[in-house]
Amino acid sequence: MPTRKISRCLLPAALALALSACAVGPDYHRPDVPVGNAYKETQGWKPAQPADTALRADWWRAYQDPVLDGLMQALLAHNADLAQAEAQYRQAQALLKGARADFFPTVGANLSATRSGSSGGSDASTRGTQSTLTGTVSWEPDVWGKVRRSVESSRASAQASAADMAATRLSLQSTLAQTYFNLRALDAEQRLYAQTLQAYQRSLTITENRYSTGVAAQVDVESARAQLENAHTDALALEWQRAQYEHALAVLTGQPPSAFSLASASGIGKLPEIPVGLPSQLLERRPDVAAAERRTAEANAQIGVAEAAWFPDLTLSADGGLSNDRWALWLAAPTRFWSLGPALALTLFDGGARQANIEQARAAYDAQAAAYRSTVLNALQEVENYLVQLRVMAREQQTQDRALTASRNSLRLTENQYAAGMIDYLSVAQVEATALSTERSALSLQAQRLVASVQLIAALGGGWQAAPDEGGNTGSPPNTGSPSK
Structure with missing residues (x-):
């Protein structure tokens, strides 16, 4: 092929490479959202130590509970919902690879053999086989x-x-931790009721003995028996509540409920210190905020894709091959053929479809940007809510502890008065009911504080960190493996 002809054919390719430095559509910038310089509800919040300025990915280890650690590892390994999310991420990665493939040429090959024949007015006829090997590049x-x-x-x-x-x-992880602490609170309540039932049984026995000696009235016996049976009823209700939490833990860890059981433990849990950080850190530490921001970037790029439809498509293609009517002569004297040339394609009229696509892409970006701002504000609200909840609950715990001490002292004094014959059993029953309610309220408040601490950690992002380039136009997806130990 003459050099001049080759140069003419390669000229459009060189021009295309020169123009490829530009890309239509707006460059992406993360939407601005006012987040403030500090959280409002951190008054009285104990600051974290310098060594603990950020949450860890394995945040649940701060509770120092080996059973909870084991359940978390089982969740990471066997949870079906997590496996589904991981598969969807791999699907998105495959789509990215497919999009990148458009940067490269498409190469194809075709091998064919055709047998044909013809005949004239006489008996003479011709037959032959044509073999063709073709390669294409586009x-x-x-x-x-x-x-x-x-x-x-x-x-x-x-x-x-x-x-x-x-x-x-x-x-x-947050659901599992909350479920676990609620279950442990029920364990503590069951222990409380076991002690209460023993005390109520002793009271019933004492009252029956006093009635048999004529010291107490029959109404005292019936009151003691009713109190005991009511406590039995409440204790039985705790069994099905605990079983349901146990079944939830089984499903979260990828097991059938029939194959899972969790032994009772002696304590509810220890409340950890939680490093709060700054509001601006939520933009990198909350995965849902990062996802909303990345979808905003995705919508922005789609504007450029829509605007590119206004410009002509340039295609460079080349074909070449070998052809012969005898296989044996392919390597010796085949017939060669080739073609090379560019093609431009441009839509001249589409009834406004391209403009409509651009308007749709811009509206989609505006909607996603608004969704991102809403996600950020909701995240800030969640953190503020759990901060004030934990701060007030800490004060509630102090008043609850004083109420618990007073209730226990009142019960002790009332039982002594009843033993001395100074009061009837109805007065004792009222004080015992108040004491039991106070004990349950104390356990419930302790569990609520643990649950609220888990919710705050989740609202802060749980130690997850976005990739350094997560807010820009390029970069690799963040590491999504199991949290480091």
């Missing part, structure tokens, strides 16, 4: 940046999917 240079915007969109979608998986994992 490439559409990314002149206007359409492919780059598509890759940008797919990359942001993959990063959003990675953040979705992290959000799913954090939600499941």
Whole structure:
């Protein structure tokens, strides 16, 4: 092929490469959201030590509970919802690879053999076999940046999917921890009722003995028996409540409820110190916020994809091959053929479809940007809510402890008065009911504080960190493996 002809054919390709430095559509900038310089409800909040300025990925270890640690590891390994989120992330990664493939040419090959024949007016006839081997190369240079915007969109979608998986994992971990602490609170209540039933049984026995000697009235005996049976009823209700929490833990850890059981423990749990950080850190530490931001970047890139439709598509293609009517002569003297040339394609009229697609893409971006701002504000609200809840609950715990001490002292004094014959059993029953209610309220408040601490950790992002390039146009998806130990 003459050099001049080759130069003419390669000229469009060189032009395409020169133009490929530009990409239509707006460059992405993360939407601005006012988050404030500090949280409002941190008054009285104990600051974290310098060594504990950030949450860890394995945040649940702060509760120092080996059973909870084991349940969390089982969740990470066997939870079905987490496996589904991981598969969706792999699907997004595959879509990103597919988008990147458009940067490269498409190469194909075709091998065919055709047998044909003809005959004239006489008996003479001709028959022959034509064998053809053809190779094709086709490439559409990314002149206007359409492919780059598509890759940008797919990359942001993959990063959003990675953040979705992290959000799913954090939600499941938070649910497991809350379920676990609620179960432990029921264990404590069951121990309380076991002690209460023993005390009520002793009171009934004492009252029956006093009645048999004529010291107490029959109404005292019936009051003591009614109190004992009511306590039995309440204790039985705790059994099915605990069983339901146990079944929930089984499903969260990927096991059938029939194959899972959790022994009772002596304590509810220890409330850890939680490093709060700054509001601006939520933009990197909350996976749902990161996912919303990445979807905003994805929507922004789609504007460029839509705008690229206004420009012509340039395709460079080449065909070549070998042809012969005898296989044996393919290597010796085949017939060669080739073709090479560019093609431009441009839509001249589409009834406004391209403009409508651009308007749709811009509206989708505006909607996603608003969704991102809403996600950030809701995240800030959650943190503030749990901060004030934990702060007030700490004060409630102090008043509850004083009430518990007074209730126990009142019960001790009332039982002594009853033993001395100074009061009837109805007065004792009222004080015992108040004491039991106070004990249950104290246990409930302790469990609520643990649950609220888990909710605060989840609201802060649970120690998850976005990749350094998560807020930009490019970058790899964040690490979504199991948290480091």
